[in-house]
Amino acid sequence: MQTSNKAMKLSDSLNPENPREVGERLHQFAAELFPICRSITGNGLRQTLALIQKRIPLQINEVPSGTQVFDWTVPKEWNIKDAFIKDASGKRIVDFQKSNLHVLNYSAPIHATLPMAAIQPHLSAIPEHPDWIPYRTSYYKEDWGFCLSQNQLARMRDAEYEVCVDSTLADGSLTYGEYFLKGKSAEEILVSCHACHPSLANDNLSGITVATHLAQILSGKELRHSYRFLFIPGTIGAITWLSRNRETAARIRGGLVLTCIGDKGAFHYKKSRQGSAEIDRAAAHVLRHAAPAAEILPFSPTGYDERQYCSPGFNLAVGCLMRSVWGTFPEYHSSADNLEFLDPVSLAESLSVCSEIINVMESNIYYRNLSPYCEPQLGRRGLYHSTGGRAPEAEINARLWVLNLSDGQNSLLDIAERSGLPFSSVREAAELLHQNGLLAPIDKQPG
């Protein structure tokens, strides 16, 4: 039970007494990553992975453009130096140097002077939020374009403008980062986040920073399961990884896609396609106790990379942890999803919830009651009336539940669910009873 003792300490590393401090560290890392112009390929993505690599020993993978990955092909590599729209006076009225959202992400290069009528179809704005810049992409249909605020758009006239996207789209490679932590078991827990969005804070950087810190917490611990962290471009990155790692995928016991977990909204956990896998139950259990406003959502085939992990050929037990659900908050995919929108305390809470879910996965074992006929006499072992400042009733209650249900058919999570007690209380009770010779762990894996 050394493993679970070490796992128990996972959450201690989070400094729960000062979530703001932990959150500030997470926010600071996000601020470092924020200015980079990422896309699904190219140097922005590489720079991002390099900054993560400063914290955890990330393995960087490069997959050449043109590689067939299932039904898809790894696309060309995109790199960009500059982009602008200049008016007749030569003034930059839309300027990539001010915000990398101004360029249609993955835009083909262009440099021309064109009448407004020819430019218009290549412009995107958000009329309801006149000073926000939208985030738009065109990965799989070659196109050029600009995103600008409605206010900027309103100032443009029926005149000629110089448009320039100084980008390259050329054979190169798709880059992704992978960090593997070996545990006792070959079975793996996957933590996956996309790293392809440019200056967007909640929809990208929240997942990257929390996953990175989570990997740091787990590093050096004696772990029951193995852990794999993926920092990948959305969709094509997950498809590429799965296509190159089919055998590894078969060992994934459970996983979490992390996305939009840095805003102040309530938690949402979207279940895996399997629906009641251990990871689904662990996430629901942790959120029920740690975040009563949390909502558990059924699986659906729209969303982030759980779409790929949960495709029918894989059907992995991978759910998606969010705070506000993508697409439902106005700041989503706009310049308003910025560093102010990212809340340090929320980031720290998200990290804590992730750790707790992993705690459950690490410690969810089966015990057998060695004294199963009637209750053992807890009193003569000093286990019936607890001393000290903690309320005795809750502790004794947990011990009775663990003894009663430890018939070899109930894991600690089963006991926590049936009793309504938090997993940590159930685990502590089990460890105490084990120390007192009343329980023995048995070699059985949760279903």
Add this chain to the structure above:
Amino acid sequence: MQTSNKAMKLSDSLNPENPREVGERLHQFAAELFPICRSITGNGLRQTLALIQKRIPLQINEVPSGTQVFDWTVPKEWNIKDAFIKDASGKRIVDFQKSNLHVLNYSAPIHATLPMAAIQPHLSAIPEHPDWIPYRTSYYKEDWGFCLSQNQLARMRDAEYEVCVDSTLADGSLTYGEYFLKGKSAEEILVSCHACHPSLANDNLSGITVATHLAQILSGKELRHSYRFLFIPGTIGAITWLSRNRETAARIRGGLVLTCIGDKGAFHYKKSRQGSAEIDRAAAHVLRHAAPAAEILPFSPTGYDERQYCSPGFNLAVGCLMRSVWGTFPEYHSSADNLEFLDPVSLAESLSVCSEIINVMESNIYYRNLSPYCEPQLGRRGLYHSTGGRAPEAEINARLWVLNLSDGQNSLLDIAERSGLPFSSVREAAELLHQNGLLAPIDKQPG
């Protein structure tokens, strides 16, 4: 997939843009049938079947009185010419010629002059609705009697009256109509309605007219399942048919008893005894989307002929579709259940719901995703951003659901239920994906 394409057109035949027009045709047929004095045997029933036969090639069956059918015996044939109560002045104060409800249905003949005290026990009225004539029967206990309005009853004095029921009860036969439509499969869908009530519109004619039109719509279509329409006297007719068709009954995959489906009330579907048979799920699904006020009722052994189809020896997957539930609306079994009570638009809606349920049964097949590892790249097949005036999101959502769940374990109805999408969207998505080589139908029957 020709079958499902043809089945898809079922509802088109209903002219959904003008339900009033369809409804008027149904109502007109009901008006033709209304005056006939039907009973569980006899010429009224034969006339009724003859009028149905003008529309669909009904096979007429005659089963001799005295035939043993399970625990029952086919009763004598009842025919009636006239019936009345005359006062001392010779005036008809209750007159069968004005309404065939005035005679106790299946009344034995009588012609006598009797004091009021001797007549009284043979009279029925409805005190709460003083101008309505009740509908009463005495099939299995030989008796004579009259039904009259409470107002008529109140005018009768302690005097002698001439009572006459000019009927015959003699060996003859029980008549029922049957229409069989052969489909690709020997498995059958049953549509059954009773045709034994005299001038009652909702409780009888609504089912007859909708079933007849449904049979017309299905005629000439290339069908997956075979279809059997029964127009039978209630209880004894179903028992007689089942007793003569035990092998056929074993091939019934699902069925609907249609009763009281012409009034303006909300839909009610009473589930089969099996409770979650395909027909039960299809009916619940169609009503959820087409008629949100609809209620799904559990099976109970009271009601119409589903009692017999769901008896434990058969336990067929036959439910009962109603609008207002029999016995719960005041007009039930009275002269107020007349042609005005029958609403053309409601009849058209009922026909449409029946067609939709059959659409589901026809098209509820299994597909296998031929590209099950990750999502296939819909974009390069023009399936990701839809064009035209329809909202693209819903269509793409349906495609993703179909791809995700088409693992050979989920039928289209399973997918519609899990996704919350209407069956038609799921089926259209599946057909489009099939045309694009992404899905293949598999040879598996819904459980």
Add this chain to the structure above:
Amino acid sequence: MQTSNKAMKLSDSLNPENPREVGERLHQFAAELFPICRSITGNGLRQTLALIQKRIPLQINEVPSGTQVFDWTVPKEWNIKDAFIKDASGKRIVDFQKSNLHVLNYSAPIHATLPMAAIQPHLSAIPEHPDWIPYRTSYYKEDWGFCLSQNQLARMRDAEYEVCVDSTLADGSLTYGEYFLKGKSAEEILVSCHACHPSLANDNLSGITVATHLAQILSGKELRHSYRFLFIPGTIGAITWLSRNRETAARIRGGLVLTCIGDKGAFHYKKSRQGSAEIDRAAAHVLRHAAPAAEILPFSPTGYDERQYCSPGFNLAVGCLMRSVWGTFPEYHSSADNLEFLDPVSLAESLSVCSEIINVMESNIYYRNLSPYCEPQLGRRGLYHSTGGRAPEAEINARLWVLNLSDGQNSLLDIAERSGLPFSSVREAAELLHQNGLLAPIDKQPG
């Protein structure tokens, strides 16, 4: 079916028309038992069993102190003659003769004159209810002590007092009573109540009196199951019995622990660990119909002796019937749980509910419909239109349900649950149909 006919009469013996009369008899017995100073061993317990023995032929068992019973040891025998606290004037300010609650139950002997400071740690009171005496015990840690009202405590000064507990704690035996009623089957129904509390009415005597009367009602009846009534000291008594009767325990088909069933609160039934055993379903069914305010509680490993019966090594189908739940009403474990707190009508209702639950267990058999193809013709057997003053509809409805579901897979309780009808109606319908040759009982045991 003689068995079920006799069982049917169980509740008749309760004189349901005058529950107050039955309740007064129960209350009178409680009043006889009330003054006795019971504990988990000793003469108070023996006297109590002797009074029960006057009503039912109880077998008295004595188990020597020091006997090992699973993880426990049978404790010493405790007997007490007197106890008091005297002030300097020699006046008894706390007097065992006035209430046996004044002594810490199982208190070690003491006789000394001590300063208040030395006495204080040995005193218990209830500040919120200043005139109530608490009930406290110290069974497994040798200690002496007194319980007194807060008012008494407030009058004590910083002075010396003479304290005396004239008790003995010596090798002897643990006593319990057992009454076995042999039925046709070796399978047993267990009724267990604790008999170790001193002058507390609801928490002890309610269970004893109801169990005793229930045993009287069952005596001399021809029973389907065997019955075992246990009157035992709480916890150690159940453990002792189970340790000596492991083979018998394996034959227990279901059981009830009776506790706190004499107050005016709503019924609570706590399910067995199995959760949906026949006894659990029977209790829930009876309460749903007899006591709509009743609540069904999930199993938990805290409570009374169901803790032992439901320990994982036994996992017996034993639930706990209560009115107000122990520990939730202010009178619990205090002198306010007295004879006034015990309500005669509530006692009678509790006896009636227990009888009804046993009625269900006795009569819950399977029948097979001998006429399973379509409905049999009830009318010609006089079973379709009932005569007499009882409403025919409900009776016919019950007959149709029994016929429809008697396919060999549904017990009478299954039918009662699915139909929503009370068990008694379903059983009566089944017996009538059986008499008419339409049903045959089959040899199958519920679950």
